[in-house]
Amino acid sequence: MILKDFRAVIRSNIREYGMYIALLVIMGIFTITTDGVFISSRNIANLLNQTGYIAVLAIGITLVIVIRHIDLSVGFLSGFLGALTAIAMTAWGFPVWAAILMALVMGTLAGLITGFLVAHVGIPAFVASLAGWLIYRGALLLVTLKTGTIIVPNDAFNAIGNGYIPDIFPAESSFLPELHKLTLLIGFAAIVWFVLQSIRDRKDRQSYGFEVLSRDMFTLKLVFISIVLGLISWVVAGYNGMSWTLAIVIVVVVVYHFITTRTILGRHIYAVGGNPEAAELSGISVKKITLWVFGSMGLMCGLSGILFTSRLQSATTTAGTLFELDAIAAAYIGGVSSAGGVGKVTGSLIGAIVYMSLTSGMNLMGTDISLQYIIRGAVLVAAVVFDVTTRKAKS
Amino acid sequence: MTTPILEMKNITKTFPGVRALSDVSFRVAQGEIHCLVGENGAGKSTLMKVLSGVYPHGDYSGEIFLQGQAQKFNGIADSERAGIGIIYQELALVPDMTVYDNILLGHELKSGLTVNLNETIKKATEMLKKVRLDLNPSVKVRDLGVGKQQLVEIAKALSRDVRILILDEPTAALNEDDCDNLLNILRGLKRDGVTCIMISHKLKEVIRIADTVTVLRDGQTVCTLDAARGEVSEGVLIKHMVGREIDDVYPRRTLKISDEIVLQVRDWTVYSHGLGRSLLTNVNFHVHKGEIVGFAGLMGSGRTELARSIFGNPDGFRLDGEIVVKGQKKSFSEPRNAIESGIAYASEDRKKNGLILIQDVKQNITLANLRALATRSVVDANGESKVAEEYRTALTIKTPSITQKVLNLSGGNQQKVSIAKWLFVKPDVLILDEPTRGIDVGAKYEIYTLMNKLVDQGMSIIMISSELPEVLGMSDRIYVVSTGRITGELPATEATQEKIMQLATS
Ligand SMILES: Nc1ncnc2c1ncn2[C@@H]1O[C@H](COP(=O)(O)OP(=O)(O)OP(=O)(O)O)[C@@H](O)[C@H]1O
Ligand SMILES: [Mg+2]
DSSP, X not given: OHHHHHHHHHHHTHHHHHHHHHHHHHHHHHHHHTTTSTTSHHHHHHHHHHHHHHHHHHHHHHHHHHTTOOOSTHHHHHHHHHHHHHHHHHTSOOOHHHHHHHHHHHHHXXXXXXXXXXXXXXXXXXXXXXXXHHHHHHHHHHHTTTTSSEEOOOHHHHHHHHOBOOOSSOTTSSSSTTSOHHHHHXXXXXXXXXXXXXXXXXXXXXXXXXXXOOHHHHHHHHHHHHHHHHHHHHHHHTTTOOBHHHHHHHHHHHHHHHHHHHBHHHHHHHHHHHOHHXXXXXXXXXXXXXXXXXXXXXXXXXXXHHHHHHHHTEEOTTTTTTHHHHHHHHHHHTTOXXXXXXXXXXXXXXXXXXXXXXXXXXXXXXXXXXXXXXXXXXXXXXXXXXXXXXXXHHO | OOOOSEEEEEEEEEETTEEEEEEEEEEEOTTOEEEEEEOTTSSHHHHHHHHTTSSOTTSSEEEEEETTEEEOXXXXXXXXXXXXXXXXXXXXXXXXXXXXXXXXXXSOOEETTEEOHHHHHHHHHHHHHHTTOOOOTTSBGGGSOHHHHHHHHHHHHHTTOOSEEEEESTTTTOOHHHHHHHHHHHHHHHHTTOEEEEEOSOHHHHHHHOSXXXXXXXXXXXXXXXXXXXXOOHHHHHHHHHSSOOSOSSOOOOOOOOSOEEEEEEEEXXXXXXXXXXXXXXXXXXXXXXXXXXXXXXXXXXXXXXXXXXXXXXXXXXXXEEEEETTEEEOOSSHHHHHHTTEEEEOSOIIIIIOOTTSBHHHHHHGGGGGGGEETTEEOHHHHHHHHHHHHHHTTOOOSOTTSBGGGSOHHHHHHHHHHHHHTTOOSEEEEESTTTTOOHHHHHHHHHHHHHHHHTTOEEEEEOSOHHHHHHXXXXXXXXXXXXXXXXXXXXXXXXXXHHHHHTO
């Protein structure tokens, strides 16, 4: 009985679970080929930190693709904003918080400009953002022209990309000495919150007389997800604990996930993507939604620039090169559809992790860079093929 | 008895959660016009998709025979090769391509590596002649009216030497003249030896044209009727389709029209920059509380443009004139403002303008009024499901669940979802643009009843319809629109088909 339920649930969600399975498979393969180095806490911590600046871009661009547009300017925009942040702190004497705020605000403004051109002037997003690509690339070269690479000597700022959240108990205490306690605690809190929330949702649905998962399946699901969350926290806690980058990415994902799945704004975004005409006639301002989405994309560019600059502890003349394509690839691996109206931010996060796992794993194996590109391309195609075929099978 | 040109035996086809066809058998004789009727969701389109290979062999159970020979189609290409041509319920032309390119799309005439333009145009012209469409084949499909587009579709099918032509609701979007024209063309094709299968909800035309009628209900064949033996009449068809008799197609109601005017439009002029001409000139009309106002007129007379220009003007026309809603002058810069002022517009083309096909029933119903379901911008998912369930019951929307994608619903049921969506907005004035297009008799009756209930509760309805009997049967007052002007206003008691037609063509 439970097995049958299980199969039914898997089958109807195969597309969603497919990505998680792919991630597990990829991780499994690398763990074997690297004799376990890949799955070590240290490597995972590194991997997640590297994923950060692509992940936030991928999340931003997911929404852009959902509403049937594209943004090519994101790479150099984040590079440019990263450089500005560095200059603000080193040359203009901005405190860290002000430099960060400036990058975020300027990013949002830049996004709104692209959005304005697309929504109000009616320029195709491809062209508008291609112009942005050129302009921000030039701007990046311009601001780094005199100095070349700008070293950021600020420890607080550099902690964003390299540091870890402090622990509540001193490291030398005898209680679980190898692990980061606060990380474990956060993981535990997340599990408790998730379980309580799920139970509440289920009760809520039942009180309306709606269909819910059978009790067994529900328990199974809770146990499974709790174990996964627990394992992740355990692995992360094994090396310095949760990094600031990871914390930031988690916050971004949670906020975006909430907005897209629970709020009116989220519904409107997917409606505009699904059928702009119908959305407009339903009283949704397509222009406004377009503006919002590009604005959010710009905000993510600011964030990405900060993460990357902080990670390198410096701003370079080539920062941001090809980030846009990495972000787009991550979003497509994560299941977004360019036909509009389909795609989840959680999917894009997983897509980004899959994508960066490939890089990280192949680097560990010492795979030649030429082969790395080819394999990444193949995985991208495979992911989209899987997506397209499962979608067809369902309809 | 001769072998039928087509025989489908024991066809069963299931979708997740739905058995669309169960054990259906269907025979068509050589050279006849065979009509397929049934309620929305009865399985008509599905049966034809099985026949044309859209659902390949193995996707359904049962057998298909063409002139006695078993067929296993793996795709549309196979069925085309066997001489089957299908024109889908939703038109499948590329609007920005020329008529000749559309006609030969997928079967381009080549010379060497390139398309032979002259041959293409010649062939297209020939085909257009067959459907009696006098038209320069170099115009873009976008610039044609629906009626002509429909004929281009037929020309396209004919260009492939079809023996069996399937038409899924070809007349749903056509006005009476275009309908007559189309029926005449079908008769012509019959003389040329082409067998036609036509799906339609317009029973009058079925009676006029059919040699044989097959009725489907809930995925099963109910009966096959022979016109030559006088077995086909409207009453009989309705009884078999719905399973009961409907005496009065237009339900009665007690009038409760108040003197209060909810919507008044004065000197309304609509100018299109794109077309460089005015679509409407000096239109004046008003709507009372609790009234059903019909807008009659020919296709393209400007009724849809009138509705859309009032409803926040999404097309960006240049407007002149004034709108007064409940005594207050208003100007709407986008549909949203109109909705906020209590005006709703259910559009005529539900696929293009009305629904988000990839989203589910529930999301479509609540889209225009999510605010009512949200606290601080967060949508209450359970409340949403509850609302959707209510409308599903109220409008008897046939769907396995409210989380079914609208894409998977039959045409008529999609229309009901579109109406449900606007009812949930709870407007003061509801504009229904061709509300019963593609809807079966039973569901029509339900929608009419619903309209009566709504006006009884004090809502006002503007009904735009190209079906004269419907306008006459449902309206309290009728405006006739002809080439962008209101050419007449008639109280329902004085209106007749002749009077309306006269005003509509004046
Ligand atoms: N792709 C699909 N997935 C799931 N269900 C489907 C799909 N296509 C059709 N159905 C279901 O199959 C049934 C028959 O649909 P079909 O489109 O054949 O009806 P129809 O007789 O053509 O109706 P209408 O007159 O409204 O066009 C309906 O209940 C419909 O919801
Ligand atoms: Mg149909």
